[in-house]
Amino acid sequence: MxxxxxxxxxxxxxxxxxxxxxxxxxxxxxxxxxxxxxxxxxxxxxxxxxxxxxxxxxxxxxxxxxxxxxxxxxxxxxxxxxxxxxxxxxxxxxxxxxxxxxxxxxxxxxxxxxxxxxxxxxxxxxxxxxxxxxxxxxxxxxxxxxxxxxxxxxxxxxxxxxxxxxxxxxxxxxxxxxxxxxxxxxxxxxxxxxxxxxxxxxxxxxxxxxxxxxxxxxxxxxxxxxxxxxxxxxxxxxxxxxxxxxGDNGQAPCDDLGFEPPYLIRAARHIRDATGADFAPLTEQEFVEGWRRAVAGQVLDARARRDADSVEHLV
Amino acid sequence: MTLARGETPILSNISFEASPGEWILLVGRNGAGKSTLLDALAGIAVPLSGEILCRGEGDEPVRPTYLPQAPERLLFATPAAEEFAASLRLPSAEVRNRWSEWVAPRLAPLGLGHLRPDDLPSRLSTGMQRKFVYAMALARPGQVLLCDEPTSGLDAASRAEILDEIERFVEQGGLAITALHDLDEALFRATRVLALADGRIAFDGTPQAFVERALPLAEAGVPVPPSVRLALALAASGGPAPSLCRPRDLAAKLLEAPATGQPAEKAAPPAHAQARFGTTGEADEASAACGAAAASHEGAMATPVTPRKADFHPALRWLIVTALTIAIALVHRPWGDLAAVIVTLALLCVLRAAVRTTLRLTWTWASFAALACAVSGLQLGPPFHARWAFHPAAAQHTLLEVVPYWCFLQLGQLALARFSSLQFAALAHRALARLVPRRQRLVVSWFGALVTRFIPAVDAIYREQWYAYRVRCQNAGRAVTTSRLLVDVANVIAPFVIRMLRFGETTADAMEARRLFEVPPPSALLPEWRVRGKDAGLMAIAAAGLALLVWTR
Incomplete structure (x- = not known):
């Protein structure tokens, strides 16, 4: 706790x-x-x-x-x-x-x-x-x-x-x-x-x-x-x-516990897996902005991977 | 077709054709008319105009299987084997014998494999009951499957299983028409989408075309699922145009087609912007929405709502009605009956009783009076009597005897009306203030409030259960006839009683959680106790009526 x-x-x-x-x-x-x-x-x-x-x-x-x-x-x-x-x-x-x-x-x-x-x-x-x-x-x-x-x-x-x-x-x-x-x-x-x-x-x-x-x-x-x-x-x-x-290291509690993630999460995970980028949006707005940055090549910035918990610096 | 809910038309001039092997998704807001359309297609409701034509192969009539919203209503509250037997139209002994062969394989995929023939499905949780009803209906479906929100209230695994079952049914040549809110998965499987908005068909085409045309549809008031909202948001900021694709394909498309330059200017982002709130920057939006809500709220409130205006002094009114009732009961002369009718009519006019209720009560009384007169005046002939005869004098005598009952019915209406159950409770609480200790007084007044509150609830649940019974008979291919109903009366009453008990239990829980049994009913709701000019007028009419009644005696 x-x-x-x-x-x-x-x-x-x-x-x-x-x-x-x-x-x-x-x-x-x-x-x-x-x-x-x-x-x-x-x-x-x-x-x-x-x-x-x-x-x-x-x-x-x-x-x-x-x-x-x-x-x-x-x-x-x-x-x-x-x-x-x-x-x-x-x-x-x-x-x-x-x-x-x-x-x-x-x-x-x-x-x-x-x-x-x-x-x-x-x-x-x-x-x-x-x-x-x-x-x-x-x-x-x-x-x-x-x-x-x-x-x-x-x-x-x-x-x-x-x-x-x-x-x-x-x-x-x-x-x-x-x-x-x-x-x-x-x-x-x-x-x-x-x-x-x-x-x-x-x-x-x-x-x-x-x-x-x-x-x-x-x-x-x-x-x-x-x-x-x-x-x-x-x-x-x-x-x-x-x-x-x-999740923290590819293992999301959501899957372990048998919940089906929503469409947005599933699409975002594919992008995350493909690029290795720290792309973890929760809303459509975050998704769109994160994606635009990702394709602009900003996600691979080393700074981005340091704090795996948050995308505030991305959006 | 033009369809109506109650007396208001909600869908007008709807036409479409559907053939076997199609899976049609009905999309629309709550209240758009999806359920009404399904009711009509299932033959439970009759369209105001237009018709539904079914052409089966050969001579076999087309039988629809209909699963309305909250399908747990369809259960008869009998053991699982009997439920299946009723649906399959087989003897229950046969169902029991072949349980593991026929029934268990249908239940297992939905997580109900543990059910035995003697288990009571109506004891399961709501989600499990829903799954049971689906397994039962899909065990022997008709050629047309109509479902209203089949996935609501189910967990992810069961949702997928239900969609699989529907898909299998369609592959085997059935026609499925389903109203759905959770479209993300179903769009990939269905063959056609019908969107309802503003009382008409706003869209009719493939799921692919539905997604491609999502923006104008969303603006026209058709709800779009989260996956389409995301596609619209991407398109609005320079991403690929919306199309139907799986998450993996969307990701691939996004990675390969990078955003082109500047995002398209977000000219008033569509419904998705309001439909969701994020972690940042949407507080203003929420408060804006709040402001809009408040504005429309003011609009709604600007229309004057008549406050609790006491038309007449409630206590005086009650006293007058009671006094007249007693007076009428004491008069037994033809002239007295006439006086009683005149006085009652005068009161009905002065107290502005609802004409509809008055007529309904008159109709009830008239049927009773006709029956009573017939019984007393009619001599039936052999074998009961020597010969057939009618004695008008006896019938007339009976008629005069029952005239006061018309007055009692109407006066009863006047005595009961215009008091809500809470006002009644507050009144009882105040009346008992000096007589009964606080605790007992609270129990008595809340009990009174609940009893009067739940009369309409009982009525609503009963109508729901009757509807469910008709659907169930229809699904089994049986006509609802009086003789069948007499045999089946337990199948209507038992689930009705169970639902009533559950409803009452929830009410008791809610009251306990709110600790309302410790709270006096709010006396602020009671009307003003002030004698006005019109009360004096009412008293005068009542006095005249009493005098007339006494005089005729």
Whole structure:
């Protein structure tokens, strides 16, 4: 854990200060409801505030169980801290997105759903509950935060999949949470809606929120700050997506663990193998710019190979 | 063909022909009409106009096999052997006997080789259920295979296996039409792409041509897969023109054709720029997108949404409806019935009840009344009676007896309407404030909210399950008839109950995770409690109605 430099990954400057991690777990054993023995055994790790972290792994590996433990739906032993406080007192700062989102709504309209979350926050923090105009203003603020532009009185059942996912996030934020656990909430969305969710997660991270995603979509991993592999009851140390897809010495964890790399990565690897260049793009922009430099002969510069982890000097 | 979802037409004037050996990819945004088109092709939905013609070889009718979105709905919640037997139209004993010979080889490639004939597929995880349904449908497919998002929610290995199966089906002379979001791999295997946008076919041609024409298509609102976005980005900065090639070939092409001089000026980069965010320099873009979203948000909000305006004082309204209901129940005279109908009609008008609901309830009542009158007035003849006869007096008497029930139905509608489940919960919480301790009060009010909230959910799940049953019957080549339905009723009800339970379980989990059981329902949602002029008017009407009812008694 210690060798992984979280602060190199985050784009959020506030995450680099000496704040306690958004979530930290030590020697955690998690047993789901009805199971005899723990699904996750002795896992430790942490995620600083302002990061988007993807959790990947085969079905049944314990990713969902981990999330359920963090929101109090699965029994766990070990230490768990939220923003440096004990989980028991700060658990309201962690919220989870469920699949299907429609099943998690208690309100009948967008307004009601967010109002419930605001009421929940008021109760947990012993605040005064906003009323009338103030409530409506706050509901609109949360909708703006997640980019949900529908009328307040739209019934939740009439929302599209992407809008439902955004409403679930707005609800979680309104209830005072700043650590969001998204359990495959993007799986049923179309590519445009998935891309919109990715940029929403990035915006949330830039404003200090922390997002943990369980996903099978490798494009989500490309867009995350770090990726953790959950397998056979254990959890890997966090890796940067670049390490995950390109590896250190030709052996990428992505392949070893049986994930199929996306098209962009596969094409880039062929170029990398053919030229020996340090070409490890994660986005189309990086790919295009890296390729233009590569063909201009700049990649073979000795300086380029020194830091195998990064292409910042290339792009 | 012109197709509609509900009553809104979404695809108009669509025409195309397809022949065996083709694999057609349907591409389009969510809501572009892909599923509606597949429903129509499968014969589950009827086009508004136009027709679907199938010409089979010889006299054999063309049988489609349709796998809609979320195919796990198609399961009957019976053991694996029974599921296969229903699909293959074989006795389940035969399926059990030849399990390792027929069924296991179909399940093994999808990672379900461990399943035994008595295992319950509906207990598996969603991804595994999907794979099971695919294995079952592909065990004996019709001549046409229609799939809606076959790869969604599956891991990489299973995705590849499903695509292999479809390819094999096409090679053996089948026609496959699949709606797909994950196109990167499928583009290499399919023979044709149909892109839907703006209610029409925006593109019809080979995958190669689709990639070559990707830029105008992306601008026209057709989603393009990541590989094509990359090709477009390369082309925009002086790289080779987009074409369909494997990653290895793309790499080779890029290495051999170096970028020529200056990149083409990126005049408004296409959709790909927004669709992805990188590690650097895209914060502005994200915030710009955010600004745009906020702007459109303002636009949407500018239209005045009617806030919780209390039309009438809710408590008074409830009291009036209850009082009139009791009064009507006490009157049993023809004139009293007339008065009751007049009073109810007046209330329906004043409280502006939905005409549609009123008519629906009237229809329900009328069918009940007709049945009741027939039962009381009709003498059937042998063997029940000496001879056939009808007694109008008895029928009329019954009619007068059931008239008040029409009033009760309508008043019930007035008593229930316009209260959301959360308002109901907040009301219950407030009403019990002095009587019940906090904890019990919270449980009671949230329980009430959930019960009223999930009535529409039950309705939606039931309709989904009914749709799935029709698809399943269609796939097995069976017509849905009343007699079949009576035999099969468990096959609709059992999966319905399972889905309901799962839905409820997720709701309970979500509420527990949000710790809502400790939170009082937000009373800010309740309407204002203020008696206004029109409440007095309502009271006057109610008083007049009560007086009329008492007088006729």
């Amino acid at each position: 210690s060798e992984f430099q979280w602060n190199r990954l985050t784009q959020n400057p506030s995450a680099q200060t000496a704040r306690p991690p958004a979530i930290a777990w030590r020697h955690l054993f998690v047993t789901p409801h009805g199971a005899a023995k723990p699904v996750l055994c002795d896992v430790s790790g942490e995620v600083p505030a302002g990061c988007v972290v993807a959790l990947v792994g085969p079905n049944g590996a314990g990713k969902t169980t981990f999330f359920r433990a963090l929101v109090g739906l699965a029994r766990f032993e070990g230490e768990l801290a939220v923003h440096g406080e004990a989980w028991q007192t700060a658990r309201w700062r962690v919220q989870m997105g469920f699949q299907p989102p429609a099943a998690s709504f208690v309100g009948q309209t967008v307004e009601e759903e967010i109002a419930v979350s605001i009421a929940a926050r008021a109760t947990h923090l012993r605040e005064r509950e906003p009323d009338g105009r103030a409530l409506e203003g706050e509901i609109r603020d949360w909708m703006r935060t997640v980019g949900l532009s529908v009328p307040l009185n739209r019934p939740v059942d009439a929302l599209s999949g992407g809008e439902m996912a955004k409403l679930a996030i707005a609800g979680a934020l309104a209830s005072g949470a700043d650590v969001l656990l998204m359990d495959e909430t993007q799986a049923e969305l179309d590519p445009d809606a998935r891309a919109a969710m990715r940029s929403l997660f990035r915006r949330l991270a830039q404003t200090g929120r922390t997002v943990l995603l369980v996903t099978h979509d490798m494009d989500d991993v490309l867009a995350a700050d770090a990726v953790m592999v959950v397998k056979d009851g254990s959890m890997s140390a966090p890796m940067s997506p670049r390490d995950f897809f390109y």
